[in-house]
Amino acid sequence: xxxxxxxxxxxxxxxxxxxxxxxxxxxxxxxxxxxxxxxxxxxxxxxxxxxxxxxxxxxxxxxxxxxxxxxxxxxxxxxxxxxxxxxxxxxxxxxxxxxxxxxxxxxxxxxxxxxxxxxxxxxxxxxxxxxxxxxxxxxxxxxxxxxxxxxxxxx
Numbered sequence: 677x678x679x680x681x682x683x684x685x686x687x688x689x690x691x692x693x694x695x696x697x698x699x700x701x702x703x704x705x706x707x708x709x710x711x712x713x714x715x716x717x718x719x720x721x722x723x724x725x726x727x728x729x730x731x732x733x734x735x736x737x738x739x740x741x742x743x744x745x746x747x748x749x750x751x752x753x754x755x756x757x758x759x760x761x762x763x764x765x766x767x768x769x770x771x772x773x774x775x776x777x778x779x780x781x782x783x784x785x786x787x788x789x790x791x792x793x794x795x796x797x798x799x800x801x802x803x804x805x806x807x808x809x810x811x812x813x814x815x816x817x818x819x820x821x822x823x824x825x826x827x828x829x830x831x
Contacts, residue, residue: 689796693719696802705809705817707755707830708802711763714747715802738774745771754830756814759805763798770794 682690697719700712718740725736745767752760773787773794809815 689792689799693795693799696799696806699806700802703806703810705815707751707757707760708805708809710830711748711751711760711805712802714744715798718744733774733778738771741767741770741774751830757805757808759801759808763801763805766794766797766801 693715697712697716700708700715704712721740722737725740726734728734728736745764748760748764748767751757752764770791773790777787
């Protein structure tokens with residue numbers, strides 16, 4: 677990832693991504709750690725499956741994208757975290773680009789550029805998620821005095 681073929685902006689996005697994912701895994705609560713793991717799998721797995729394509733559709737990367745969306749969607753339903761709701765919506769935009777690439781006349785380089793912007797938005801939301809998990813009163817785990825968490829929720 678860090679060689680001469682990448683631009684300075686790509687290096688910065690890579691470093692910001694590793695920092696955000698690392699902070700999610702170290703300082704996040706269980707929901708943030710699950711999301712961080714999904715982001716890490718997506719980030720590391722994308723170069724490994726990038727060669728899998730049918731025409732313009734890179735189905736290997738699309739499958740990873742669907743997996744991240746499903747993970748964020750379930751977490752947003754099972755937790756009280758605003759950042760996960762926003763991240764799910766941003767990831768849905770990325771999935772919409774897959775559909776536009778297959779059925780529309782969208783240029784591949786344009787779609788990839790928008791996906792890079794979407795990824796950067798996800799990483800910025802992850803930084804907010806770390807703050808939310810640590811600072812928001814509704815994100816704190818329940819105490820022995822009584823459960824404040826609804827049944828089936830991930831804290």
